Amino acid sequence: MAVNLGFYSKISSRLIQFVCVFCIVKLIANSFLTPIENLAFEESYFESFNEETLRLWQSTDSVVVGKHQNALAESNFTFCRENNIPVIRRISGGGTVFHDIGNINFSFYRFVNASSQINYQNNLDIIVDLLKTLGYKVMINERHDLTLDGYKISGNAQHVRKGRALHHGTILYDSNTDRLNQAIKRKTGQFEDKAVRSVRSQVINLRNAKDHGPAPSFFQLLVNTAKSKFDHIESVDKIDSALLNKYGSDEWNLGYGPMYSFRNQEDGIELEMQVKRGGEIVSIKLSDDFLNGQLQHFVGLKHHFESISNHIINSNTLSKHADLLIKILF
Template identity: 40%
Template sequence: MITLCINQTSTDPYFNLAAEEYFLKNFEEDFFMLWRSRPSVVVGKHQNALAEINHEFVRTHQIPVARRLSGGGTVFHDPGNVNFTFIRNVKDISEVNFKVFTVPVIEALKKLGIEAYTTGRNDLLIDGKKISGNAEHVHRNRVLHHGTLLFDSHLEALKGALKVDLSKYEDKAVQSNRSEVTNIADYLPNPISVEEFTDFLFGKISKNYTEFQVYEPTLEDIEAIQKLSIEKYQTWDWIFGYSPRYCFTNSMNTANGAISVSLLVEKGYLAEASFSGAISAEISQKIAEVLAGCRHDYEAVKAALLGLEDEFQQNGLSFDELMNGMF
């Protein structure tokens, strides 16, 4: 079986995630692909996207949020992080385990003087610190396995984007396991750039296959991937609306006193909203009415509440405090 090998040049996270699905579902060949994306947060298929991100940090730094096809936890991508993707045909899904795909990566890192290892979980470590998270998705008789490699990633941005308060959310979503992370570059005996690292990995892992072919996506491939990116991966319904049903609760201190917020969200939309404490029943009811059916999205909620801004001021309520209390 020929293995098609791609050293992807796109840094668009939505395009890259769409490319994985496209190659998985529209080809019969096995694949090996390396790719990097501009700064972005990528949540697992079964996660509550809002519960996994630091809203203020992501909004302030204009970091896009994406959802991938596989399960597992949330990861941070940037140009210093190298992603690897394997797509393989199997006769029986039980034949495949994570080690089939992580061992080639570990062996390639060893050639650079890096002693990486796995603890049996879906990650790779150096000196007890995480450098890689892995996940899989099965489509018919094909397995997609992908993972991250923190080479020279902006770790402070990673920590800032993923710093969340999970106590506000009650749901059945898969939650991320937060681990101490590190960069591969800090352990290299001989410094190299991320581009050199990517090229080394691509050459080393590609040659593990007896029949490998460097594949350049055709114009038809690129157009189909871009179409999938636009129609699925860039949509709010996929990124946030795909999240499972959840309850959001929070308490905020205002000049009038403490106000409690309770939101019921289904498929990303506000089904119920209630406010109690230092807020009148009349204002609470008005807020609930304008939010009914609204996306649990900062800009959508802000637009819905703007018509009540004067009433908030008259009742000594801070518009910004109310907004922040709902995220």
């Protein structure tokens, strides 16, 4: 009987490749108290890692936008501000995600050739293997999202620079989907820009399919499962202080986005505003003549909440209209 050696050779090659992917990866499992610290660590470690690494981590409530997105357009900024949910920009591209303790994050740090991008499939095979070990029949779709029964449980993004690649993504285990939907869906105003838009998908929590207890218990179970597959495990917590300042600043989180026009309406008053890249307001027009005259002083200011709100509150005239102006401007 003839044997198709080519078939077995391909299977063997894929098995060897998969095993080697596990062998070369170092595991770290560290989570910081704030989203700013978690995102700052991502970039800090990216700039300094000397071994290919998988990081597993959790973060508290935050909206995390892609590098080339308009943060105000991708978030319900008013809801986030009222609920102390920071809106933070990451260094990778892609769309907006919501982090909370019910969401587990993974980050792969890889070395790549100058001409190549990161291999999503190899990395996601590792995550799929971990989740299948825990009883979840997770699949990888054509967009490299992880899905369960057709619903999205994970999205991914990457950043490549000088032979280094960061590939990170989410795993929805027990995320507060109501809070998620409120935080990332803007309800008022219209933006016109050339920013990257998020692709919204129907999502599901893994806990709905199989319950491994509360999110901290699942996270530890996932870490323990990963530990059984990796020999090199470390604890790393060093963060460049300059990056902490960067991820806590409006200059990065709001100002890095593209130029845009913004239209909004509140209590019968209409707003039209032009903002250039970096966040500086270049023109502003309100249908109310009195307020329109007062707000001409905002030309040249940054369309950042702290900057604008401070000017409103510190003005004897504008402070009387503070609630209206904050709503219409953001």
